[in-house]
C-alpha cells in the first residue's frame with residue numbers, strides 16, 4: 001500500500017517532465033539492484049510497457065499532447081526567438097513567428113545510472129519504508145490526493161487499457177501543484193526574520209479550507225498562488241504589475257512581475273517572452289536584476305525575479321541623490337551595460353524607472369525591449385524620452401550606443417531632478433547633444449555627460465570606454 005502511494009507520488013512529480021528517461025534508467029538499474037523486482041519497479045515497468053505499446057516516444061511527449069489533460073501550460077509550448085540557440089538548431093525569427101509551427105526541441109538530457117542519495121551528517125542515508133522521511137512522503141502524497149483519486153489512479157495503472165474514469169498524470173500533477181506547501185520562515189534569510197507581517201500564519205490550512213486557491217478564471221490552478229504568498233504591489237509599468245512575494249517553499253522574498261493584458265496570440269506571447277529569454281541568456285551579474293523563473297498563467301506571463309528595494313524613478317520616489325551617489329549608479333549601470341553588450345544584447349530602455357537599488361547596489365532591470373545588437377531580432381524601442389535621434393530615424397546600426405545615450409539622458413534627469421519632457425525644445429536639445437550647464441557639478445562630469453548624448457553614436461563611448469574614464473577611478477575597476 002505504502003509503496004504504491006510512493007510510486008504514484010513519484011509518477012506525479014515525473015508527470016511534470018517526462019516519465020520515460022527515468023523509467024528507462026529505473027528499469028536498467030533495477031537489474032543491478034535486485035533480482036526480485038519490487039511492486040514499485042513492476043509498476044514502473046508496466047508504465048514503460050504501456051507507454052511503448054501506445055507508441056509514446058519522447059518525441060511524442062515533447063511535441064504532441066496526447067489529450068487535452070496532458071497539456072501543461074508553459075512557455076515550452078510557444079516558439080520563441082533564441083538569444084542562445086543550441087548547436088545544430090539554427091532557427092530564424094521569422095520562422096518562429098508563424099502560428100502552429102513546431103517548437104525546436106531542447107537538447108536531450110544525458111541519462112546516467114547515477115541516483116541521488118540524501119546525505120545527513122556526512123553519511124549517505126536511504127529511507128526505507130519504516131523511516132520517518134518515508135512516512136512524511138506518504139503523508140504528503142495522501143494529503144495531496146483525495147482517496148477517490150487514489151482509487152482512480154490505482155485502477156488506471158493496474159489495467160492495461162484506459163478506464164473511462166482515467167485521470168491523466170498531468171491532470172493529477174496539476175491538482176497536486178495547487179496544494180500549497182507549508183509557508184516556512186527561512187532561517188538563513190535576514191529579510192524574512194525581520195518581517196513585521198506574518199505570512200506564516202496557517203496559510204496552508206486556510207487555503208485548503210477555502211478550496212485551494214481561486215483563480216480569476218476559476219480553474220483553481222494558480223501556480224502563482226500555490227507557490228507564492230503575495231505581500232504587496234511594489235511597482236507597475238505600462239504593461240505589467242510587480243508584486244513583492246514570499247516563496248512558500250524556500251521562505252525567501254522575490255519580485256513577481258506579470259503582464260496586465262492577457263496574451264492570447266502566439267505573436268503576443270513570443271514578444272513577451274523576449275524579456276525572459278534575454279534574462280535567462282544573460283545569466284547572473286550583480287548589476288542586472290536576477291532572474292529565477294517564468295511561466296504562463298491565465299494567459300499572462302509571470303516572471304520571478306530578485307527583489308530590489310526601489311527604483312530610481314524620480315516621479316515615484318522623493319529621494320534626492322548626491323552627485324557621488326549618481327556617479328556610483330552610473331558606474332554600476334555602465335558595468336551592467338558592458339556585461340550585456342559583450343553578450344551581444346542591447347537593453348534599449350535604460351531610464352531611472354528601470355534602474356533598481358538593492359542594499360546600495362544598482363541593478364539594471366526591465367529587459368522588455370532587449371534585443372540583439374546585430375539587428376537579427378525585431379526592435380522595439382523603449383521610452384522615447386531617452387531615445388537618441390538615430391533610433392527615431394530608424395537607424396539601428398549602433399544599438400549598444402543607444403544604451404549609452406539613454407544612460408546619459410537618465411543621469412542628466414537625475415541631476416536636474418525633474419522628469420525629461422515628452423516633447424519640446426529641452427528634449428530636442430538633448431537629442432542634439434546640448435545639455436544645459438549643471439551648476440555645482442565638475443566640468444569633467446558635464447563633459448562626460450555631453451559625449452554620452454552626442455548625436456553621432458560613433459562618438460559616444462562604449463560601456464567599456466566609459467568605465468575606463470578617470471572620473472570612476474574612485475570606484476572599483478571592472
Ligand SMILES: Nc1ncnc2c1ncn2[C@@H]1O[C@H](COP(=O)(O)OP(=O)(O)OP(=O)(O)O)[C@@H](O)[C@H]1O
Nearest residue numbers: 235236237238239240242255306307308311353366
Ligand atoms: N525586481 C524588482 N524589484 C523591485 N521592484 C521592481 C522589480 N521589477 C520591477 N519593479 C518595479 O516595478 C516597476 C515596473 O516594472 P517594469 O519596469 O519591469 O514594468 P514594465 O511594465 O515593463 O515597465 P515599462 O512601462 O517601463 O515598460 C519598476 O519601475 C519598479 O519600480
Ligand SMILES: [Mg+2]
Nearest residue numbers: 237353354366
Ligand atoms: Mg519599466
